[in-house]
Amino acid sequence: MSKDREFYWRRLHSLLGIIPVGLFLAQHLVVNHFATRGADAFNSASHFMESLPFRLMLEIFVIYLPLAFHAFYGIYIAFTAKNNPKNFGTLRNYLFILQRFTGIFLVVFIAWHVFETRFQAAIGAKEVNFNMMAEILSNPWMLGFYIVGVIAATFHLANGIWSFLVSWGITQSPQSQRIATYVTLVIFLALSVVGVQALLAFV
Amino acid sequence: MVTATETKKVQIEIFRQDTPESTPYWEKFEVNYRPNMNVISALMEIRQNPVNADGKATTPVAWDMSCLEEVCGACSMVINGKPRQSCSALIDQLTQPIQLAPMKTFPVVRDLQVDRTRMFDSLKKVKAWVPIDGSYDLGEGPRMPERKRQWAYELSKCMTCGVCLEACPNVNSGASFMGPAPLSQVRLFNAHPTGSMNKDERLNAIMGDGGLANCGNAQNCVVACPKGIPLTTSIAALNRDTTVQMFKNFFGSDHMVD
Numbered sequence: 001m002s003k004d005r006e007f008y009w010r011r012l013h014s015l016l017g018i019i020p021v022g023l024f025l026a027q028h029l030v031v032n033h034f035a036t037r038g039a040d041a042f043n044s045a046s047h048f049m050e051s052l053p054f055r056l057m058l059e060i061f062v063i064y065l066p067l068a069f070h071a072f073y074g075i076y077i078a079f080t081a082k083n084n085p086k087n088f089g090t091l092r093n094y095l096f097i098l099q100r101f102t103g104i105f106l107v108v109f110i111a112w113h114v115f116e117t118r119f120q121a122a123i124g125a126k127e128v129n130f131n132m133m134a135e136i137l138s139n140p141w142m143l144g145f146y147i148v149g150v151i152a153a154t155f156h157l158a159n160g161i162w163s164f165l166v167s168w169g170i171t172q173s174p175q176s177q178r179i180a181t182y183v184t185l186v187i188f189l190a191l192s193v194v195g196v197q198a199l200l201a202f203v
Numbered sequence: 204m205v206t207a208t209e210t211k212k213v214q215i216e217i218f219r220q221d222t223p224e225s226t227p228y229w230e231k232f233e234v235n236y237r238p239n240m241n242v243i244s245a246l247m248e249i250r251q252n253p254v255n256a257d258g259k260a261t262t263p264v265a266w267d268m269s270c271l272e273e274v275c276g277a278c279s280m281v282i283n284g285k286p287r288q289s290c291s292a293l294i295d296q297l298t299q300p301i302q303l304a305p306m307k308t309f310p311v312v313r314d315l316q317v318d319r320t321r322m323f324d325s326l327k328k329v330k331a332w333v334p335i336d337g338s339y340d341l342g343e344g345p346r347m348p349e350r351k352r353q354w355a356y357e358l359s360k361c362m363t364c365g366v367c368l369e370a371c372p373n374v375n376s377g378a379s380f381m382g383p384a385p386l387s388q389v390r391l392f393n394a395h396p397t398g399s400m401n402k403d404e405r406l407n408a409i410m411g412d413g414g415l416a417n418c419g420n421a422q423n424c425v426v427a428c429p430k431g432i433p434l435t436t437s438i439a440a441l442n443r444d445t446t447v448q449m450f451k452n453f454f455g456s457d458h459m460v461d
Contacts (some may be wrong), residue, residue: 004411004412006411006412006414006416007340007410007414007415007416007445008447008449009412009415009416010417011416011446011449025341041277077419078375079376079377080370080373080417081375081379081419082372082373082375082377083372084370084372084423086284087281087284087370088287088370088421088423088426088427090422090423090426092420092421092422092423093372093421093422093423094379096372096419096420096421097372098421099419099423147456162420163419163420164421166438166439166442167416167420167442167443168442168443168446169439169440169441169442169445169446170297170443171439172436172439172440172442173436173439174433174435174436177435177439
């Protein structure tokens, strides 16, 4: 990738993180929340998602391609930083570092998650349903891994919304950026509750 | 009282490097305390008597300085972990031992001296000036509102000291990011009524390699800036300007500036 095009790659990375990847994450966590209403409710919701028309195209263009670009370009961004929290212990600097750590963790988590659920289903080894998740999450280590994964994802999205607002020049003044911090904190908490409640419903 | 100040010592540890390529090392010094000392006067003491804390003769410590009143930016170094000007770093306000290190974001010339050439190259790259040269008298430019002038004056306080680059996690030897200082200068010169006649050139320059998009919003720069320049506000404002410029460049209009 040419360095002269860096501006456009970075803007694309910022945009794709929200649309469609962030929207998909919110949708995914909300649909998962059907699990709190029992196995049947979850199975019918997941069956509805499975049977959407043009499913593979939707997956490729709304999930796989944007997510892959966001992940691989994000790894490059994460490793170009030289973190310095010891000398600059401000909230923003810690969030900057956390954004990079959660990003790297999410590449591992999502790769595993896609392999364990979508890929296994694609090769016909397993069927995606309530029992599949209940089986995975019956292992306390996997439950821990999934809870950390979901919270890392909601944090990365919420803080990513904050950065998006700055990177596109929407929030400029320190005051608007501070209010955006509070708003994204609420988004982080709300999505985390939705995501973790759904996970615990499988246990 | 006199005897008390005579026996009091200032403990200083300096991260030294003899040549640009040699391995750096820590060396400890003790200098006699005087009231109202700053880091530079302590370094001058060492230069007068280059003997380290073990009593061994050593080479005098090299550092840069010029104005001694925090307006030139030459004497910047990392003092107890924080990049700042050594002229305004008062010994009485620092915890000892005082650790002095060069700003490693820049190539080290020797000891505390660094080469800030990349900042000046960036200023050239982003055209941080108002072009007024012509073969005839171009006359007066448009007037600048007084309130805008007062605001722009704050941005003009930048002394290219390099502290914001040292504070930025995204400015390092592995990245080409030009850092906050030259970016804020783009905002300054684009705000100038005559300078704004070339604003698209500056915006396109910071949309290139090592430009604006490399900012990761850690916002250390605005905390570190000794002149209190609103660097992160400048960056966010430029983000908006470049968003507009990006669409103009792509969807097009035959107007270059407006």
